[in-house]
Structures are given as structure tokens and as C-alpha cells.
Amino acid sequence: MKEFIDYLLQFGNLNTHQIDLIKGKAKVIYIQKDEYFSEAGKIPKQVGFILEGVVRFLYYNNKGKEITQYFIDENNFVSDQQRFEAQVVASEYIQAVTDCKLLVFSKKDWDEIGNTIVGWHHITELIVKNCLLKTIERRSPLVSEDATSRYNSFIEQFPGLVNRVPLSHIASYLGITQQSFSRIRKNIR
Amino acid sequence: MKEFIDYLLQFGNLNTHQIDLIKGKAKVIYIQKDEYFSEAGKIPKQVGFILEGVVRFLYYNNKGKEITQYFIDENNFVSDQQRFEAQVVASEYIQAVTDCKLLVFSKKDWDEIGNTIVGWHHITELIVKNCLLKTIERRSPLVSEDATSRYNSFIEQFPGLVNRVPLSHIASYLGITQQSFSRIRKNIR
DNA sequence: ACTGCTTTTTACCAAATGGTAAATGCTTTA
DNA sequence: TAAAGCATTTACCATTTGGTAAAAAGCAGT
Numbered sequence: 001m002k003e004f005i006d007y008l009l010q011f012g013n014l015n016t017h018q019i020d021l022i023k024g025k026a027k028v029i030y031i032q033k034d035e036y037f038s039e040a041g042k043i044p045k046q047v048g049f050i051l052e053g054v055v056r057f058l059y060y061n062n063k064g065k066e067i068t069q070y071f072i073d074e075n076n077f078v079s080d081q082q083r084f085e086a087q088v089v090a091s092e093y094i095q096a097v098t099d100c101k102l103l104v105f106s107k108k109d110w111d112e113i114g115n116t117i118v119g120w121h122h123i124t125e126l127i128v129k130n131c132l133l134k135t136i137e138r139r140s141p142l143v144s145e146d147a148t149s150r151y152n153s154f155i156e157q158f159p160g161l162v163n164r165v166p167l168s169h170i171a172s173y174l175g176i177t178q179q180s181f182s183r184i185r186k187n188i189r
Numbered sequence: 190m191k192e193f194i195d196y197l198l199q200f201g202n203l204n205t206h207q208i209d210l211i212k213g214k215a216k217v218i219y220i221q222k223d224e225y226f227s228e229a230g231k232i233p234k235q236v237g238f239i240l241e242g243v244v245r246f247l248y249y250n251n252k253g254k255e256i257t258q259y260f261i262d263e264n265n266f267v268s269d270q271q272r273f274e275a276q277v278v279a280s281e282y283i284q285a286v287t288d289c290k291l292l293v294f295s296k297k298d299w300d301e302i303g304n305t306i307v308g309w310h311h312i313t314e315l316i317v318k319n320c321l322l323k324t325i326e327r328r329s330p331l332v333s334e335d336a337t338s339r340y341n342s343f344i345e346q347f348p349g350l351v352n353r354v355p356l357s358h359i360a361s362y363l364g365i366t367q368q369s370f371s372r373i374r375k376n377i378r
Numbered sequence: 379a380c381t382g383c384t385t386t387t388t389a390c391c392a393a394a395t396g397g398t399a400a401a402t403g404c405t406t407t408a
Numbered sequence: 409t410a411a412a413g414c415a416t417t418t419a420c421c422a423t424t425t426g427g428t429a430a431a432a433a434g435c436a437g438t
Contacts, residue, residue: 067329069329125314129271129318132318136321136324140256141250142332143328143332143364147424167386177425177426179387180424182386182388183387357416365395366396366397367416367417368396368416371416371418372417
């Protein structure tokens with residue numbers, strides 16, 4: 001829980017009273033590997049913050065191929081925030097890649113925090129913008145670099161994740177087949 | 190100018206007094222093809238809105254290869270907004286791809302608008318978020334699809350741009366060589 | 379330890395893409 | 409109109425990546 005409050009305080013000030021309000025509304029939930037945090041075609045019910053574990057965003061392209069779009073690990077928000085705020089159906093799945101421990105807020109509680117804490121919306125806007133920028137920055141090299149360079153930047157950007165996540169998902173994230181990925185890893189060794 | 194105000198009104202309400210204030214601070218400038226709107230290593234001096242023309246974001250990767258990261262055309266904001274707001278040096282170039290006519294605001298005028306119009310920050314936050322989401326959505330297929338599919342989604346996402354932009358820049362945006370791009374266009378014909 | 383199941387690696391060949399270089403086409407300028 | 413300069417295409421071959429299939433490795437449950 002401390003990690004979560006520290007995370008928030010990076011983006012704005014909160015007094016102890018406000019922090020207690022937030023803590024009071026946070027629920028801890030556990031999701032097992034391969035379970036979904038939210039699903040394409042359904043309205044996201046909650047916004048989460050990862051205390052332990054890794055999740056991924058994924059969708060199926062028009063050829064039916066499963067595409068891993070992004071990984072999120074400890075001490076980061078996990079949410080299809082646009083769809084959550086607007087309460088409209090998501091177009092992507094958010095799936096646990098390992099067993100996860102999450103802090104979550106229901107839409108009702110999230111709104112109550114927003115209506116109670118002055119400046120909360122500003123904080124969350126900053127967080128969303130920050131996450132989007134990080135996403136763009138991390139995914140950009142995946143377009144222009146060759147597969148080996150993509151893998152190297154993945155290792156830099158998500159240190160340790162190689163050992164926690166099925167390689168098939170990483171290959172999908174990097175935009176290559178699992179076979180090519182295996183070959184590349186072999187050449188690097 | 191009407192286009193600009195209409196664009197803003199998509200994201201929030203503004204009364205005539207506020208609109209007049211904004212109009213009063215907007216300057217029209219012209220940039221010739223290949224000139225820079227802002228440059229890597231320099232602090233962005235202004236935020237712009239494209240009335241006519243096309244610009245691109247570009248950077249040089251660690252191998253010195255020029256990478257076109259994004260195109261922006263008429264009736265869209267063009268700004269390295271994070272660096273502009275914070276007034277820190279940019280890491281990318283913004284270059285006119287065609288002769289351009291822009292509305293621009295200096296940092297001083299932009300701040301004055303923000304300090305005068307209640308709700309302005311909210312509008313600009315929405316716009317920034319919107320642009321970032323669109324960027325992610327447009328660039329995502331570039332990772333996982335093959336070159337032909339990338340080209341097809343480019344045509345959908347930027348209709349008409351193929352005929353206004355040097356093909357070498359499009360190839361770079363798609364993450365392929367100009368030769369491959371030429372070959373792909375030939376096969377489609 | 380064995381079985382069955384999933385993940386990862388390997389092998390093979392086909393297809394796509396990159397790199398170098400040259401040819402063609404298009405625009406601008408004298 | 410010719411010349412020069414840049415953009416685009418083509419050709420050729422090397423390299424990378426994809427697709428299919430099978431082997432090997434890892435893992436869970438008995």
C-alpha cells in the first residue's frame with residue numbers, strides 16, 4: 001500500500017486525510033495467471049494498481065492472430081482508463097501473465113474519490129499522460145529496429161521480465177514469431 | 190481560424206469573450222517545405238495548429254538512421270507538448286513536409302490563456318490525451334503486421350497523404366526501406 | 379520416476395526484406 | 409531545351425524472418 005501512495009505523491013500532494021480516504025476505498029484482490037482483469041467487449045469494472053505480478057494488454061488482429069500490446073508490472077496502474085472512465089466496452093483484454101496481487105477501485109469509489117479530493121483529477125490526468133508517453137516511447141523502437149535490437153531494447157525497458165513472462169508473449173510483443181525469437185536468443189548467447 | 194475554434198469546442202465550452210482572447214493571441218506563420226518547426230536539442234518555442242500542410246516528427250536512432258515517427262496534417266495540433274510546457278530541450282525534430290500555414294502561440298501567450306480562461310487546462314489535457322491515444326492506435330499495427338498490411342493501414346489512417354508526402358518518409362514511418370516500399374506498391378498495382 | 383501436457387528449441391525450406399548499385403523519372407534552374 | 413539535382417524504381421543477391429513440423433526441454437500431477 002505504501003508503494004501505491006508513494007506512486008500517487010509523485011504526481012501531486014495529498015494530505016493524510018485524503019490518503020486515508022483513498023486507502024479506505026482500495027480493495028486488495030488476487031488474480032491467477034491467465035485470468036482476465038478486463039475483457040474486450042465488456043465494460044471495465046475497476047481500475048487497478050499492481051502490487052505483485054505482471055499483466056499484459058492483448059487483442060486479436062483482423063487475421064485472428066493474438067497480439068501482445070504491452071506489459072505492466074509492479075507499482076504501476078493497470079487500466080483501460082479511457083474505457084473505464086467513460087464506462088464503454090473495451091477493445092482489448094487485460095490478462096494476468098503471472099499470479100497477481102492488485103489494489104483495485106470500483107467505478108463508484110473512484111468517482112467518489114474524484115468528487116471529494118480537490119486536485120485528484122489533475123493527478124490522474126498526469127498519470128494517464130505519463131503512461132501513454134511511456135507506452136509510445138517503449139513501442140517506438142519496435143517499428144524501426146530489427147528483431148535483435150527490439151529484443152535488446154525490451155530487456156532494457158523491462159528488466160527482469162524476460163524471466164517472468166512466457167517467451168511466446170514477448171515474441172508477440174516484439175512483433176516476431178516465437179521461432180524467430182528463439183533463434184535470436186540463441187545467437188545472442 | 191474557424192477550423193481551430195471548432196477543434197477546440199470539441200473538447201469543451203468557450204464563450205465568445207474567451208474565443209476572442211484566443212484569437213487575439215494566435216499568430217499565423219508560414220513554414221517552407223523541409224524547414225523545422227522545432228528541433229532536437231532546442232527548447233520548443235511555440236505550439237502550433239496546422240491550417241494548411243503536413244509536418245512530421247523525426248529523430249535519428251542510435252545507428253544514425255533517420256526515423257519518421259509521425260505525420261500530422263490539417264486541423265491538428267502540432268507540438269512536442271511535454272517539452273513545450275516544461276520548456277526543456279526536445280529530442281525530436283518537427284519538420285514541414287510540405288509548405289505549411291500554421292497558427293502558433295508563444296509560451297507566454299499560451300500561459301496567459303491558461304491563466305485567464307477557467308477550464309482551459311482541462312481542454313488542453315483532453316486534447317493531449319486524445320492525440321497520444323491516436324498515436325498509439327495508429328502506430329500499433331506497425332509492430333505486428335507485415336509491410337503490405339502496414340501500408341494499407343497507413344492509407345486508411347492518413348487518407349490522401351500518400352500523394353502529398355515523399356515516399357521515402359512514408360517508408361521510414363512504416364519501418365521499411367524505400368526499396369521494399371516501392372516493391373510493395375508495385376505488387377499492389 | 380513416469381505420464382501427459384505445455385513451452386521452447388531446432389530444422390528445413392519458402393517468402394519477405396535489406397543493402398548496394400544502377401537506371402529511370404521528375405523538377406528546378408540556367 | 410539542356411543540365412543538374414533529387415526522388416523513385418528496378419535489379420541483383422545476401423540476410424532475415426515466416427511457416428510447418430518435429431524434437432527437446434520443462435513442469436504438474438500421480
